[in-house]
Amino acid sequence: MLHFVGSSEDSMRREFQLSNGGRQRLIGRWNALCSSLGLDPDQHFSVLDDLLIRYTEPQRYYHNLAHLDALLALLPAQPHLELAVWFHDAVYDPTRTDNEPQSARLAEQSLQRLGVAPALIQRVVGLILATQHHRSDDLETALFLDADLAILGAEARTYRAYARAIRLEYAWLPEALFKERRAMVIRQFLSRERIYQTAGFAGLEQPARNNLQGELAALVRPS
Template identity: 30%
Template sequence: MSVPGALLEKLKARYGEPQRHYHTWDHITALKRHYHGMAESWHRPEPVLWALYWHDAIYDPTRTDNEELSDVRKEYAFVPEEAFRAGRARILKGLAERADIYFTEEGRARWDAQARRNLARSLSALTG
């Protein structure tokens, strides 16, 4: 079962809201490329696809219960720079300290090393 066309159009409209700079339809398209590239790994592909589509369907950068890892400063323009940098560094440090960033063997094999380099570079930039 795929996502019905009318629902898909509503989702695209959500991802096109003006406050979005990273959590856009381009973000979903990029995730779909990964999804299709790993298609043989999914035991139940439909729930994964639906989660991919809906994970940021409602996104208000002024709330604290959105996805914690938004990495575009424009979405948090209302947060003072010092507070943004401290909060962002705390989140990234927590990720970097995890034994596993990715929860699947394939994810760890494909992306862990690069993710750790990205985290180190971002932390360095945030903390000076």
């Protein structure tokens, strides 16, 4: 199994962390969202606390609060999109394969307790479940999914940091098995006619393919 020394782990945590004031910015976004929905502060503060704890769990090197902050900056300030951002990775255990449905279930239960309208809850649940396969014929869902995949089209250095962060999140997997599974995921993305489904993210298509092809080449290169 690949071993990561502490200094490497600390360095990777710094690659994807909130900028100064980022945590307060996120809390402000949450409060404004809940206020717009007329939710009871005494109730929604406890949900926020739970989410903040979840997104700072030690196994998260990329799927953390900085990821939420990036998504909120990419998407329109619509309640269903914002709530989906907050909950879509709320359950994140890299050793399991049911994180998306578990996150959707948590969203449904939490939002029901807050008294959110059933139609809005179901919209949020649908957005979260769509992250299982990152494909949708619905334009708003496709926009949400494209934002979630924006990191694939990042500049090369940032993408390499992302790839290292994902390896750290899956550090429990032996190296050979990780390479096999990661290569499979990458090939699935590369086999698509288009990785990004919306016009706003179309400019990331070629950079994403370049990044994925570069990572794939490194994964299959003989040791």
